[in-house]
Amino acid sequence: MLGVIRSLVTAIGVAARRPVTIQYPTQKKELPQRSRGFPVLLWDFQNDEPFCTGCQVCARYCPTDCMTVTMKDNPKYAEGKSPRKKIVDRFYIDYGRCMRCNICVEVCNFDAIVMDNTWRSVEMSRYDRQDLVMDLEALLAASKSGRLKNPFRTPMGMAHSGWRPKEEREKEAVAASEEG
Amino acid sequence: MALQQEHELETIDLHINVGPQHPATHGVFRMILTVDGEKVVDCDPVIGYMHRGAEKLSENCDYRQAIGYQDRTEYLAQFNAEWTYCLAVEKLLGLQVPERAEYIRVILGELNRVASHLMFMGAFGTDVGFFGTPFMYAFREREVIQDFFEAVTGERMMYNYFRPGGVAWDVPDDFEEHCRYVIDHVRRGVEELDALMTDNEVFLARCRGLSPVTPEEAINWGFSGPMLRACGIKHDLRRAEPYSIYDRFDFEIPTGTQGDVYDRYLVRMEEMRQSLRIVEQALRQMPKQGPVMAEGLKRTIRVPPGEVYSRTESPRGEYGVYLVSKGGDKPWRLKIRSAAFCNLSALKNLVVGNYVADAIIILGSIDIVLCEVDR
Amino acid sequence: MIAGNPWLDAFLRLLVVATGIPLAVIVLNYLERKVIGRVQNRLGPMRVGPYGTLQAIADTIKLLTKEDVRPATADRWVFELAPYVVVVPTVVALVALPVTDDLWVRNLGLALFFILAVSTLSIVGFLMAGWGSDNKYAILGAMRSAAQLISYEIPLVMAAVAVAMVAHTDVGRGSLNLVEIVEGQGRVPYIAWQPLAFFIFTVAAVAELYRQPFDIPVAESEVVGGPLVEYSGIRWAMFMMAEYVNLVLLSILASLVFLGGWNWPLGNEVGPALQVPLVLLKTFLFILFFFWVRAALPRLRIDQLMAYSWQVLLPLAFYQIVVNGLALVYGWPDPILGLLSGGGMVVAVYLTYRAVRRPVRRPLAAAQRMGV
Numbered sequence: 001m002l003g004v005i006r007s008l009v010t011a012i013g014v015a016a017r018r019p020v021t022i023q024y025p026t027q028k029k030e031l032p033q034r035s036r037g038f039p040v041l042l043w044d045f046q047n048d049e050p051f052c053t054g055c056q057v058c059a060r061y062c063p064t065d066c067m068t069v070t071m072k073d074n075p076k077y078a079e080g081k082s083p084r085k086k087i088v089d090r091f092y093i094d095y096g097r098c099m100r101c102n103i104c105v106e107v108c109n110f111d112a113i114v115m116d117n118t119w120r121s122v123e124m125s126r127y128d129r130q131d132l133v134m135d136l137e138a139l140l141a142a143s144k145s146g147r148l149k150n151p152f153r154t155p156m157g158m159a160h161s162g163w164r165p166k167e168e169r170e171k172e173a174v175a176a177s178e179e180g
Numbered sequence: 181m182a183l184q185q186e187h188e189l190e191t192i193d194l195h196i197n198v199g200p201q202h203p204a205t206h207g208v209f210r211m212i213l214t215v216d217g218e219k220v221v222d223c224d225p226v227i228g229y230m231h232r233g234a235e236k237l238s239e240n241c242d243y244r245q246a247i248g249y250q251d252r253t254e255y256l257a258q259f260n261a262e263w264t265y266c267l268a269v270e271k272l273l274g275l276q277v278p279e280r281a282e283y284i285r286v287i288l289g290e291l292n293r294v295a296s297h298l299m300f301m302g303a304f305g306t307d308v309g310f311f312g313t314p315f316m317y318a319f320r321e322r323e324v325i326q327d328f329f330e331a332v333t334g335e336r337m338m339y340n341y342f343r344p345g346g347v348a349w350d351v352p353d354d355f356e357e358h359c360r361y362v363i364d365h366v367r368r369g370v371e372e373l374d375a376l377m378t379d380n381e382v383f384l385a386r387c388r389g390l391s392p393v394t395p396e397e398a399i400n401w402g403f404s405g406p407m408l409r410a411c412g413i414k415h416d417l418r419r420a421e422p423y424s425i426y427d428r429f430d431f432e433i434p435t436g437t438q439g440d441v442y443d444r445y446l447v448r449m450e451e452m453r454q455s456l457r458i459v460e461q462a463l464r465q466m467p468k469q470g471p472v473m474a475e476g477l478k479r480t481i482r483v484p485p486g487e488v489y490s491r492t493e494s495p496r497g498e499y500g501v502y503l504v505s506k507g508g509d510k511p512w513r514l515k516i517r518s519a520a521f522c523n524l525s526a527l528k529n530l531v532v533g534n535y536v537a538d539a540i541i542i543l544g545s546i547d548i549v550l551c552e553v554d555r
Numbered sequence: 556m557i558a559g560n561p562w563l564d565a566f567l568r569l570l571v572v573a574t575g576i577p578l579a580v581i582v583l584n585y586l587e588r589k590v591i592g593r594v595q596n597r598l599g600p601m602r603v604g605p606y607g608t609l610q611a612i613a614d615t616i617k618l619l620t621k622e623d624v625r626p627a628t629a630d631r632w633v634f635e636l637a638p639y640v641v642v643v644p645t646v647v648a649l650v651a652l653p654v655t656d657d658l659w660v661r662n663l664g665l666a667l668f669f670i671l672a673v674s675t676l677s678i679v680g681f682l683m684a685g686w687g688s689d690n691k692y693a694i695l696g697a698m699r700s701a702a703q704l705i706s707y708e709i710p711l712v713m714a715a716v717a718v719a720m721v722a723h724t725d726v727g728r729g730s731l732n733l734v735e736i737v738e739g740q741g742r743v744p745y746i747a748w749q750p751l752a753f754f755i756f757t758v759a760a761v762a763e764l765y766r767q768p769f770d771i772p773v774a775e776s777e778v779v780g781g782p783l784v785e786y787s788g789i790r791w792a793m794f795m796m797a798e799y800v801n802l803v804l805l806s807i808l809a810s811l812v813f814l815g816g817w818n819w820p821l822g823n824e825v826g827p828a829l830q831v832p833l834v835l836l837k838t839f840l841f842i843l844f845f846f847w848v849r850a851a852l853p854r855l856r857i858d859q860l861m862a863y864s865w866q867v868l869l870p871l872a873f874y875q876i877v878v879n880g881l882a883l884v885y886g887w888p889d890p891i892l893g894l895l896s897g898g899g900m901v902v903a904v905y906l907t908y909r910a911v912r913r914p915v916r917r918p919l920a921a922a923q924r925m926g927v
Contacts, residue, residue, distance in 0.1 A: 001904040003379030004852060010375040011313060011851035015593040020320055023601060032327075034352070036334035063245035101248045101340045106348065107479060115334065152334065154349050194691060218857070309854030311767055316595035381907060382768045382852050385859050536695075537771065537856050 028119055034152045036100050037121025039093060039113050041136070042151075043143040047082040049074075050140060051112035054088035058104035058113055066097035067104070091139060095124060096132040114151035116142050193221055196536065200229050206303060206543070207550030211527075213539060220539055223531040225524065230554040238514040243269055243344060243481045246511065250501075251338040253516060254552050256299055259285070259292040260494040262342040265514075267423060268490040268503040269344035270474075272483045280470035281346035282425045286462045287359065288329070288341070290455040294366060295325045296495035297448045297455075300547045301373055304445065307544035308386050314377055321369035328362045344481060345474035359463055363456050370452050378449065384442065391530045391542050393439035401526035405497025405519050406447045407546065411439030417493035428465065429458045441545040448547075451495075480509050489517075496520045496547055518552035568660040572649050580799045581611040587846050594850040621788030626689055629785065634687030638786070638793035641680030645800045648673045652807055655817045655830040656734050666733040667719055670808065671712050677797065678704045681772070684794075685782035696781025699857045700772030703762060706864040707769070711759035713872035714752040718745050718812055720879045721892065728883055733808075737816035738823060744815035748889045751875050751899035753813045755868050757844075760805045762860070764798060766845055768852040769860055802842060810837035867906045874899055 022029055039058075042051045054071030072089035076082040104113050115121075121142070126132050142148045198211040208229035214222035234253045238246040247262055254261035263285060270277065277285075298318040305314030326336040332351050333341040341348050352358075377383055393403075398411040408415055416433045418426040434450035436443025483505040491500035497519025504513040523546050530546075531539045585600070585608060592599030600607030625634060651666040653659035663669050678701055685697020723739035724730045730739075746753045762769035772781040783794055810816060814837045817823075817830035855863070875896060882892045 001381065001907050003381045003384065007376050007380045007851045008847060010372060011594045011847060014317070014372070014596050015590075017596060019593065019598045020323075020596055021598045023598070032331040032334075032352075034332070034334040035330055061242075061245065063241050063248055099248055099338070100335065101245075101338075102334065102348070103244060103340075117334075196691060305853070309767060309770070310852070311591065311850050313595050313850050316597060320596060376851065380852065382855055385855060386853060535856060535858070 031117055031119065031122075033117060033150055035115075035117040035122075036102060037116040037118065038095050038098060038100060038124065038134075039104055039139075040116045040121070040142040040148065041088075041091065041139045042112055042114060042148075043140055047076065047084075049076060049082060049084070050088055050136075051110050052088040052091065053084055053086045053110060053112070054091070055086075055109060057107050057109060061103050061107045062098075063101060063103065064097045064099055066094040068092040088136065091136045092133055093139060094133045096129055111153060114148070114153060116148060117151060118142070118147060120147070191216060198540070206548055209543075209548070209550055209553075211531075211539070211543070213531075213536060215536055218535045220531055220534055220536060223528045223539065225527050227524075227550075227553055230550040232551075232555075234551075234555045235514050235516060239511055242509040243483065243511065246514065247342065248338065248340050251340060252551065253555055254494065254499065254518070254549060255337065256296040256549050257292050257495045257499075258337065258339055259289045259342065260492055260499055262339070263289055263424075264490055264492045264494075264499050264501045265503075266342045266344045267492065268488050268501045269481070269483060271488045271490060272486050272503065272505055273344065273481070275345045275474045275477075277346050277424075277474060278471045279425075280350075280467050281472040283462050283466040284347050284351060284472065285342060285424060286426070286429075287459050287466075288332070290458045290462070291325050291328070291362065293455045293495045294370075294452050295322050297452045298322045298325075298370075298373075300448055300495075301377070301445075304541075304544045304547075305377060307541050308383060310377075314373055317369060317373050317376065321366045321373075324362055324365050324369075328358055331358060343473065345477050346472045348473075350472050356463055356466075359459065363459055367453075367456055370449070370456075374449060378446070386538075386541060387442040387445060387545075388440065389438075390441045390538055391534060393530070395439075397529070398439060401529065402522045403497070403526065404522065405494070406444055406451065407439075407497065407523050409434065410436035410443035410447045412437055417491060417498060421491075423490070423492055429461050431455075431458050441541055444545045444547075448495075482507070482509050483511075491517070494519055496549065496552070497523055499552075516552075516555055518549075518555065520546070520548040520552045524548050524553055565660070569650075572646075572660060576646065576649075576796075576800055579803050580796050581615070583799045583802065583842065584611045584614070584795075586842075590843065590846045591850045594847065615792065618788050618792040623790075624785075624787050626785055628689045630687045630689065632687075633683045634785075635790075637680050637684035637687055638790045638797075639680075640683055641677045642793050642797040642800070644673045644676035644680075645797050645804060648804055649800070651733070652804065653734050653737075653811070654807070654834055655827050656738070656823065658827065658831070659734070662732070662734055665731040667715055667731045667736070667808075667812070670804070671708075671715060674801065674804065675704075675708055677801075678708075680797075681782050684786070688782065688785040690785055693782050693784050696772045696784070700765070700782055702857065703769060703772060703860055706861050707759045707762035707868075710755050710864060710868040710872045711763060713869070713876060714756040714759065715808075715812060717752045717872065717875045717879050718749055720876070721748070721882060733811055737811050737818050740815040740819050741822060742819070743889070744813060744819045746813045748893040749813070749875070749879075749896050750893070751871060751896040751903065753809075754900055754903060755872050755875070756809060756813065758868060759864075760809065761845060761848060762864070763805065764802055764845065767849045768855050770854050771857050771860065802845065803838070806838045806841035806845070807834070809841050810834060863907075867903065871899055871903050 043049075044051050052069075053074075054069050056069045056071070059065075059067040059069045069091050070089040071086045074082060074084050074087040076087070077085050100115065102115060105115060124132070194215045196213045196215050198213060200208040200210045210226040210229065212224040212226065213220050214224075234249050238249050241249065247265065250261040250265045251258040269275075298321050302315035302318035302322075305318075306312065329339060330336050332355065333339045333348075393401075393407075393411050395411045395413050398408050398413065403411070404415075412435050414433050414435050417423070418431075419433060431454045432450075434447050434454065436447050485505055485507045487502070487504040489500055489502045491498050493499075498517070499519050500517035502513070502515040502517065503511055506512045527543065527546070530542050534542065588610070589599035589607070600610035603610045603613045625631070648670045650660045651663045651669045653662060653666070681700045681704070682697050685693045685695075685700070688694075719731050719736065720729050722728065722730045722736045722745075724732075724735045730736060736745075761767075765773050773783060783791060786794065811834070816837075817834050821829060821833060878892065878895045878899070881887070
């Protein structure tokens with residue numbers, strides 16, 4: 001009987017506490033900075049174009065093959081307004097296939113793609129599966145509109161392992177031998 | 181003699197299908213029970229409803245892409261699955277994981293063990309008949325742990341955080357503070373769950389003495405993890421074959437006496453407390469700075485030819501990855517030895533002779549994860 | 556109440572009961588979800604209406620507009636009449652239940668007997684539901700539920716009878732009239748002199764109401780829903796209504812018989828304005844207790860449940876009756892009765908403790924178990 005009484009007392013003790021429910025959608029909990037929503041492209045406000053050059057590294061490393069990327073010559077480079085020779089022409093991500101693994105962010109050479117850490121990227125319900133295929137406009141909208149305030153861009157993956165391109169390694173080796 | 185024959189009634193055995201859609205089968209699992217009155221005479225488990233070809237899919241992915249599939253195979257102890265896989269690749273490559281990464285792995289892995297056992301407490305409580313109270317208490321604590329994981333990795337369930345050679349990125353600045361908060365909160369929650377369930381006489385009446393297993397039977401049937409330790413065998417891979425840095429921590433291995441359902445529950449409850457102990461020690465010993473990834477890895481990992489079997493102690497038992505590589509950047513064969521599959525294969529021996537209502541409880545006490553069983 | 560035309564009087568009293576039932580069901584449904592939610596550290600329903608108060612109405616609308624599904628091979632009349640056979644006896648039993656010494660529909664001389672006898676008829680309804688559904692799970696559930704209800708009806712009745720035996724009335728001891736039972740509790744409620752009967756009554760009431768820890772017939776995670784598995788929409792709602800009406804019935808009965816009803820502690824002279832809230836408050840305490848127990852305890856297996864009733868509750872109920880009889884014959888004062896009854900409670904607790912700490916059955920050899 002004592003065990004039953006212990007259970008009952010525990011239950012009543014909990015009933016006296018404040019409930020822990022957060023009433024979504026009127027109240028939403030604060031998402032941490034690293035929260036992984038769906039990938040979005042960043043807008044370079046200085047040169048007024050996307051950071052992305054369409055190099056297709058992310059599409060190649062995607063485990064689910066959800067990205068389609070094409071590249072074109074950058075008209076702004078010809079005019080001398082931008083340092084990028086090539087720029088992204090078309091970019092499609094199928095959010096229905098994306099598994100938000102973050103590999104595209106890790107491998108990007110230009111830090112052009114990040115995971116959207118806002119609530120809008122979590123509330124992605126659509127009535128039709130085709131509406132989940134995002135084109136370049138939709139992908140740039142988060143960054144262009146200023147909604148994406150603080151994306152997670154810590155050096156990760158390869159950059160973390162200390163790997164650097166061959167020329168840099170040779171330069172460092174030369175600098176180290178000169179000092180020592 | 182004649183009297184005995186007169187009194188023998190003709191009865192038919194009833195086939196009850198505890199079907200793929202059932203509130204209590206922890207996923208799409210089917211049991212065909214042959215029932216004589218209330219006693220189960222035969223049990224025929226049917227699996228395969230959740231087979232998604234994880235092992236075959238991993239053969240098409242390179243070593244970094246395959247980590248996402250390991251998560252989804254063992255969806256309650258994801259860090260453990262990623263860890264086993266990364267250990268296998270690291271053995272083939274001969275990589276040395278930096279200290280800080282090892283400590284991060286231990287902390288996250290042990291908290292994941294706590295989260296998995298909390299899920300067990302919730303689901304098991306519902307099987308035994310609670311109206312959802314231990315489920316809510318357990319999930320309240322799990323939310324705290326999942327929020328912590330979200331702050332570190334970005335995801336609440338499919339982390340994709342461990343990499344061969346370390347972890348993908350460093351932890352945030354408030355890691356230690358957040359972790360201590362989590363440990364305190366979860367410790368109190370575990371004590372509350374204990375007060376609700378453990379001494380409850382009705383709970384004892386349901387679970388005590390149900391399907392006891394002797395140590396010889398347990399070894400013969402291939403048990404591992406809490407099911408094995410509940411029979412009295414003090415075997416834990418973290419002690420027997422320490423992987424990573426587990427030999428630096430001081431923790432106990434809880435064992436039971438009879439191997440019945442109640443002992444399995446007690447073992448898991450105590451394991452949660454021991455895991456929190458390990459997390460505390462790891463937090464204290466963790467180096468404050470340092471790399472979290474092995475040096476010199478390229479963007480695409482190419483593994484030299486070879487084969488390796490690496491195993492870790494997952495919350496369900498021994499989780500193993502057998503990796504065959506023929507050079508190149510994709511595994512040739514990735515075989516997963518899942519603990520739940522091996523524990524579940526003894527279901528017939530455990531269930532036969534008990535009542536129908538107890539069959540559900542016994543199934544719940546094995547703590548299966550269907551994706552692991554079916555891969 | 557209007558005492559003019561007896562027909563009008565009866566009609567108005569029945570009208571109060573008839574309007575009270577849906578109101579009670581709606582309020583209790585909402586209250587149960589809120590209370591159990593708080594015990595589980597969460598809010599209950601909050602979206603429909605302010606603080607979720609209109610949730611029960613939304614549920615009723617949903618249940619009313621559901622498609623009336625009936626299995627093709629079901630026995631038509633048995634299947635369709637079963638909900639009525641479950642609901643009607645509990646409502647009829649309310650006829651004899653007084654709330655104060657003036658607020659009743661009919662003040663029967665054997666009110667206690669009538670209530671317990673009529674509410675037993677619901678068992679037939681559950682059997683009809685299980686049989687008429689033509690479903691293995693339903694039949695299993697119906698057998699279990701009939702077994703459980705019958706075996707817990709007996710201690711319930713015995714406990715009530717034990718109290719009725721020693722009820723103080725103006726002409727001596729012993730009465731089945733509920734108004735007289737309450738009036739005899741002016742100074743001390745019967746829970747003080749008969750704690751064992753109270754314990755047995757409460758435990759048996761939890762079993763009668765199909766609540767944890769005795770809800771195996773309607774257990775969701777095993778035989779999904781038991782005898783109610785094939786019912787949907789308004790038919791299922793009638794079963795739920797029967798459960799809540801039964802809850803109210805047993806709670807009011809317990810508060811009248813054991814806690815002193817409207818009489819203790821305020822006395823008989825205070826008007827209904829204070830007596831009705833007092834009875835409702837005691838009823839409410841019982842209802843809260845049932846909700847609390849439901850949230851905090853798991854369920855017993857059918858054989859454990861039956862063993863508990865026949866091996867623990869029934870002998871103790873007999874003991875209580877024997878003690879009461881001896882007290883009547885030898886004229887023992889009430890405190891002695893209370894003491895002996897309290898001793899019985901200790902024995903009950905000890906037996907419960909021993910029942911669950913039984914030594915373990917050693918496992919059979921594996922081959923023997925597999926039937927090889």
